[in-house]
Structure formats: structure tokens, C-alpha cells
Amino acid sequence: MYDALKATFDRIVPLSDSDWAFALPLFKYVEYKKGELILREGEVHHHSIFVITGALRIYNFNGNKESIRNIFLENSMFNESGSYYLKKPSLFNIDAIEATKAFIMHRNDAEVLFSRSVQLATLGRRFAEYALATVVERNNELTSMDGKARYLKLLKEKPHVFQRVPQYMIASYLGITPEALSRIRKEIAG
Amino acid sequence: MYDALKATFDRIVPLSDSDWAFALPLFKYVEYKKGELILREGEVHHHSIFVITGALRIYNFNGNKESIRNIFLENSMFNESGSYYLKKPSLFNIDAIEATKAFIMHRNDAEVLFSRSVQLATLGRRFAEYALATVVERNNELTSMDGKARYLKLLKEKPHVFQRVPQYMIASYLGITPEALSRIRKEIAG
DNA sequence: AAAGTCTATTGATCTACATCAATCACTTAG
DNA sequence: CTAAGTGATTGATGTAGATCAATAGACTTT
Incomplete structure (x- = not known):
């Protein structure tokens, strides 16, 4: 234990x-x-x-x-x-x-x-x-750093967090709204 | 010493x-x-x-x-x-x-x-x-907090800093531009 | 399966603050 | 005294991201 x-x-x-x-x-x-x-x-x-x-x-x-x-x-x-x-x-x-x-x-x-x-x-x-x-x-x-850069850094350094925490909490941790994070993800994917 | x-x-x-x-x-x-x-x-x-x-x-x-x-x-x-x-x-x-x-x-x-x-x-x-x-x-x-709130907090908690440090450095410490700080000060004074 | 609840996405608009540019006030050096 | 910095102010415009609102997918609960 x-x-x-x-x-x-x-x-x-x-x-x-x-x-x-x-x-x-x-x-x-x-x-x-x-x-x-x-x-x-x-x-x-x-x-x-x-x-x-x-x-x-x-x-x-x-x-x-x-x-x-x-x-x-x-x-x-x-x-x-x-x-x-x-x-x-x-x-x-x-x-x-x-x-x-x-x-x-x-x-x-x-x-x-x-x-x-x-x-x-x-x-x-x-x-x-x-x-x-x-x-x-x-x-x-x-x-x-702006929202996008912070997102990419988190994705790179702590990818496991994304498997466990809902996206709106990730957004909150990054200091942006869920809407803003959704748009950042779309921009990167596209 | x-x-x-x-x-x-x-x-x-x-x-x-x-x-x-x-x-x-x-x-x-x-x-x-x-x-x-x-x-x-x-x-x-x-x-x-x-x-x-x-x-x-x-x-x-x-x-x-x-x-x-x-x-x-x-x-x-x-x-x-x-x-x-x-x-x-x-x-x-x-x-x-x-x-x-x-x-x-x-x-x-x-x-x-x-x-x-x-x-x-x-x-x-x-x-x-x-x-x-x-x-x-x-x-x-x-x-x-937004820029204005941060400025007021600094003014209240560390007023002596304003006697010693130029305003553009205060702005930088507060995370805003000198122009923005100047406008905040004007708004408060007015 | 239907209904309700979360979460994520997308669009339209709004806002705090940045950026760029000009001017003004003060100080310092020649 | 004048020129040249240096810092502060003001105006015009641009932008990242917030806010508001609607929709849609995924999960639960019954």
C-alpha cells in the first residue's frame, strides 16, 4: 500500500x-x-x-x-x-x-x-x-503563449491527460473556453 | 553590513x-x-x-x-x-x-x-x-483578473513600487501594454 | 425506443486589449 | 537655448478569444 x-x-x-x-x-x-x-x-x-x-x-x-x-x-x-x-x-x-x-x-x-x-x-x-x-x-x-501554443504543449507533454479528462476541463486548464478549444482543434486537424 | x-x-x-x-x-x-x-x-x-x-x-x-x-x-x-x-x-x-x-x-x-x-x-x-x-x-x-483589477491591486498592495519604477515597466509586470495602462489610469482618474 | 442529460461543435456577435502611429511633456547634453 | 532622447498620452484600427445561441452526437435512465 x-x-x-x-x-x-x-x-x-x-x-x-x-x-x-x-x-x-x-x-x-x-x-x-x-x-x-x-x-x-x-x-x-x-x-x-x-x-x-x-x-x-x-x-x-x-x-x-x-x-x-x-x-x-x-x-x-x-x-x-x-x-x-x-x-x-x-x-x-x-x-x-x-x-x-x-x-x-x-x-x-x-x-x-x-x-x-x-x-x-x-x-x-x-x-x-x-x-x-x-x-x-x-x-x-x-x-x-496563446491558446493554441498552450494546447499543443499540453498535448505533447501530457498526452495521457486527454484520455482521462473531458475536453471542457482541458479548455479550462488552458485558460480558454470549450468553444475556443474546439476551434483550435478544428484548425489543427484541418 | x-x-x-x-x-x-x-x-x-x-x-x-x-x-x-x-x-x-x-x-x-x-x-x-x-x-x-x-x-x-x-x-x-x-x-x-x-x-x-x-x-x-x-x-x-x-x-x-x-x-x-x-x-x-x-x-x-x-x-x-x-x-x-x-x-x-x-x-x-x-x-x-x-x-x-x-x-x-x-x-x-x-x-x-x-x-x-x-x-x-x-x-x-x-x-x-x-x-x-x-x-x-x-x-x-x-x-x-483583468488589467484594471490587477492595476488596482498592485496600487493598493505595493504603492511604493510606483515611486521607483517607470510606468511602462509596471504595465509589463501587469501583463498589458503601456498604452493600455495609460487608458486604465485615465478611466480611473476621470 | 423514448426522454433526458452531458459534451462537443458551429455560427454570429461583442470586447478587452494589442498594434501602429502621432503628439506631448521632461529631462539631459552639447 | 536648442536638440535629442525617453516616457506618457491619445487616436484609429486589428484580433484572439469571450459570450450567446442553436444543433447534434453520445450516454443514461426508465
Whole structure:
């Protein structure tokens, strides 16, 4: 049950058996039904989530339209950073696109964990650093590429997402409307 | 000379005298002339930069137009995250908007530093976490607010920037053209 | 099979903002 | 004092993508 978790973490920083023995009980196993709301806008997000299988999304509303910020598939770890790290009310909702199995860890437990050894502290640092690098990259895409270029990049780098997520969610993730994405696809196909 | 640095760091994680004695020699003091190029697109960014006084910006080119990603004033620490953490060629340039005094630390020294104690490891983690939270917030602004709303938010949250940075750079930071910003200002004033 | 619900497509129109071009105000150098 | 930058403003026009509305295919539910 912990295999995927261990493999993912060990790829970042190898941990001692002692650190693992300390870490594993701090994770709580949870299952989310398809469509289940995990975090509601306005609540503070207290947990980091490691997706074992399934798919979660984080999104907010622009007016009455959903705007998807990110989609997390298996073996990815995330939280609502602004809320989790700064303890502010979340600007986003999190829900399950698919039935999902996950481990979650409370911020307080994570702080204890990351204070236990330099290896664990480094693990925590690497997660934040990696997340930071990817968010900056996404930021750059949104400001310097148009919809078509963003679509082609996603198609190239994460083709598997298209097998699992409906097109209107892809459009939302790309920052455009379903109509605009449909026209981009038509233009490319034609 | 180290006062601002110490005060900023201590606000995040208080360090022991021993840790400070270890840390300080790893910083290198540098001065940048106004307009000086610090990092060129395509190079790997090896240093984190702590701004003592002055102003630096990170930007790239969309076609032949500069697009400013961020501006860093005194007592802020940053690096080109994608390049620094993933050791990839930078997508951005960094240069000095004003004459600037700074400390820089090489990634290799930072890794040594953050592996020395749990306190120092936590300091490194907090920097990444805080940067992550702010980048996510900026990301959200760029996708869910229009130019006018972004301008008003900046005016409210960082009014001092307007005293120091020309309007066309503000426009670029906001993701709009100088012409568009000028019209927004006119509309608000009128 | 019929009815209802989603998702994707297509067309018509609208809008925020970009682009191009000219002018104006300020500063700095000769 | 004058010329030459440099930054900000204003006007005219262009465009990517939003919005609104209709249609059609695919899936469920009964």
C-alpha cells in the first residue's frame, strides 16, 4: 500500500528505515468518490495530499464559471499552497475528477516530520522547490503563449491527460473556453 | 553590513550563533550598476540573490517585447527557480533597474548550508514555500483578473513600487501594454 | 425506443486589449 | 537655448478569444 509513496519519495531523497518508520504512521489513507468536494473556497487547507490512484483538480470560479488551476494524477503530491503555507482562507476548491485513493498528512504532522532529520527537512524543501519551479513555468506559459501554443504543449507533454479528462476541463486548464478549444482543434486537424 | 540579511532570515527561522557563523561566509557581496545584466536567457542560474538595496527585475522577451515577471526590492531573496532548481537553461533575463547592492550564494553552498542543521534546512524550506505561495497567488491574478483589477491591486498592495519604477515597466509586470495602462489610469482618474 | 442529460461543435456577435502611429511633456547634453 | 532622447498620452484600427445561441452526437435512465 505504501509502495508508490515510498518510490516517489525515495526518488527525491532516500530516507533511512528509521525515518520511514516515523513517517508512515503520519499519513492517513483516504478515498474520495468521483465528484466529491475535498476543499471548499474559504476554508483553510490543512493537509497535503498524495494521490495514489485517480485524479483531483483544484479550481476556482470566475463569476459563475469554473477555472481549473491544476489537475493531479497518481503519484503527485500537492496542497493549496497559499492557504496551506500561509494559513489563509483558500481561494480554490479541490474535488475529485475520478474516484481517488490518497494519503493525506496534516500540516502539523508535516512540520514535525520535517523537523526530525536533515534528510526529511530536505525532502520537504525539495517538494516546495519542485512545485515552485513548475508553477513558475506554468505562469510563463499563461503569459507568453496563446491558446493554441498552450494546447499543443499540453498535448505533447501530457498526452495521457486527454484520455482521462473531458475536453471542457482541458479548455479550462488552458485558460480558454470549450468553444475556443474546439476551434483550435478544428484548425489543427484541418 | 549583514544586519538586513540577519533580520530578514531571523524573521523566518531564528538561527544559532554557530549556524550564523557558518552561513555568513557563504554569501558573496556584489554591486550591480543600473541596467547591468545579471543573468542572460539560456544560461543556468547558479545563485540565489538577496537584495540589500536597489531593485532587480526578471523578464523575458515575447517576440521583441520585454515581459517582466517580477521586480525585487530591498530585503527580498529570489532566483530563477526553473533554472536554479532544475539546472535548466534560463528562460529569463535578470537585470538591475537601479544601482543595487546584494548578497549572492551559489546553489552548491546553499545545499551545504541547508544540510548543516534542521534549523537551516527549515529556513531553506520556508523560502521555497513562501515563494511558492506568492507565485500561485500571482498566477491566480493573471488568470482571474483583468488589467484594471490587477492595476488596482498592485496600487493598493505595493504603492511604493510606483515611486521607483517607470510606468511602462509596471504595465509589463501587469501583463498589458503601456498604452493600455495609460487608458486604465485615465478611466480611473476621470 | 423514448426522454433526458452531458459534451462537443458551429455560427454570429461583442470586447478587452494589442498594434501602429502621432503628439506631448521632461529631462539631459552639447 | 536648442536638440535629442525617453516616457506618457491619445487616436484609429486589428484580433484572439469571450459570450450567446442553436444543433447534434453520445450516454443514461426508465
